[in-house]
Amino acid sequence: MDSETSQKLQAIDFTNINLANRELVKSQVYEALVEYGCFEATFDKIPLELRKAMFGAIQELFDLPLEIKTLDACKMKHQGYVGQSPEIPLFESLGIDYANTFERVETITNTWWPQGNPSFSKTINSFTVKLAELDEMIRKMVLESLGVEKYIEEHMNSTDYLLRVMKYKSPQTNDKKLGLVTHTDQALVTILYQNQVGGLEVMTKDEKWISYQPSSPHSFLVIVGDSFKAWSNGRLHSPFHRVMISGNETRYSLGLFTLPKKGCIVNAPDELVDEEHPLLFKPYDFVEFLNYRYSEKGLRDPFSLRTYCGV
Ligand SMILES: O=C(O)CCC(=O)C(=O)O
């Protein structure tokens, strides 16, 4: 399970989608998500100043004292502060729930900075709103490719966004150290963005690690999570990934997670279930799934989706 490949992840260009090229991009997206469960998206709708401000904001947040960062600020279950863990000592992460809603970001900001921090809230929210456009575009393309476009509206209306920001301390050595353990995401879609420090690795279906280095500052990594795999009745792949860190520079990254709304049941549409494609996962409540995933047993189970609701 540990061999590497020099293969690179496919890059798909979203800089100028129009009627003439959309079908081609759509087929690239679908094929990449079926085969690899991920691809690099080139997306230039977020201005350079905003991307810079975003890493400034992330750093400012992690620079807060530990007793502030560990405040119970994030209202989504299981999405609060992670850090100081002996297994992954370099890693720290904080969740900002409903980050596409300005009022919510303002509230969470005021928990961390009781005197307020308007530039922080504005940066987080503007960045999220723009990046969410990429998520919507991708989900629409996937549903069209699956021939279930009639569910697009329902799909878009039954999700919330969680922004997680991540910090990986530099290990001060050129040996690779574990930054984040091998896992799949439970979301529908994750879009990752990072500073110039590499380290993310994605596993292929034949269990080889591809190490990911963004091709440009406009590069985002799109990853399918378990819930999109379940919703597509197994057509999309949700890949294992991990972070391995080396060198002397701090790595900052962020993930925009598209999550089923509280109370929404993840259930593959009837059109995707037939004799040739029997139902692979029983319908489930997303938060219940997370309860399993973060239970003592679930934390040691790399195949939590299959264990939790596999048919
Ligand atoms: O830091 C990264 O690039 C990856 C983070 C990740 O995989 C996660 O938060 O689920």
Ligand SMILES: [Fe+2]
């Ligand atoms: Fe992940």
